[in-house]
Amino acid sequence: MLTVQQWLKRSARDVLDESDEILHVKYQLIYTIGSQRPVDAGAQRWKTIQLILELVKKNAEDVARNYSKDISYEKSLRSSHFPSFRLLSHQPFRSLAERIANDWLSEQSYRQEERQLLLSFILETNASIECLNNRFSQDILQRVLILRGLLSSEVLFVALTKRYRVNFGVNPNPKFNRRMAVPFRAKDVAAENTEFGHPDSAIVLTQLFYY
Structure with a gap:
């Protein structure tokens, strides 16, 4: 099974229908997978x-x-x-x-x-x-x-357009163990296991949160 998964990772390609919509900055990335990599331009x-x-x-x-x-x-x-x-x-x-x-x-x-x-x-x-x-x-x-x-x-x-500590903030849960801004569902209520899908959105909102 692992061999098949590795082959798919090397050989397969994802085809996204309506990619301009589903990859739009307003959407959130839920349940991220894979190892962390530095953002382009670092x-x-x-x-x-x-x-x-x-x-x-x-x-x-x-x-x-x-x-x-x-x-x-x-x-x-x-x-x-x-x-x-x-x-x-x-x-x-x-x-x-x-x-x-x-x-x-x-x-x-x-x-x-x-x-x-x-x-x-x-x-x-x-x-x-x-x-x-x-x-x-x-x-x-x-x-x-x-x-x-x-x-x-x-x-x-x-x-x-997002409201501080209502639409975004840093998850206070110690188990989350990250200092990046994440989506909030309500005032001071972080949406668990979610991140902003666009890296620049995450960076902008993280800096807004701390400053």
């Missing part, structure tokens, strides 16, 4: 997401002022804390995403033409990576792809 992914959350924090008050009916916002008492910031509708997200992308690019040393290429790729889902190949290093492409996932693929939007 620590760089965590640092990039942390930087993006800093830019969310920087722009949160202005965006909340412009979309007061679509955002729940409360300024944090400490400068080191992330404010209470939750999107109540999709309307403000485009403005927030544009601010984040422009702020991130302003911290980089690119020519105007390169900035426009990167900005278009980060914000537009139909932009092709072929326009960036052979113009930027793999490290830059990796970070740009992370930003694209957060902004144009709306991973960040999904995360910012």
Whole structure:
């Protein structure tokens, strides 16, 4: 039986019908199996997401002022804390995403033409990576792809619609033995044996929980 299982693991392929739906960031991964592996880009992914959350924090008050009916916002008492910031509708997200992308690019040393290429790729889902190949290093492409996932693929939007300690949090059960954010079923009630299916969602919500 073990031999058959090993052969299937080497030779078989999973075919997912409606993969765009079942692999969507809003769904949860239940009863994970297999050995743990580091997420693609490793620590760089965590640092990039942390930087993006800093830019969310920087722009949160202005965006909340412009979309007061679509955002729940409360300024944090400490400068080191992330404010209470939750999107109540999709309307403000485009403005927030544009601010984040422009702020991130302003911290980089690119020519105007390169900035426009990167900005278009980060914000537009139909932009092709072929326009960036052979113009930027793999490290830059990796970070740009992370930003694209957060902004144009709306991973960040999904995360910012969730309520702290109601829709996500860290499982307090000592048997769980993990410090990553997981889905919650109700206030302070973790959904047992579940994780967020998208790694960037898990990283964003974990950082929001602790900060």
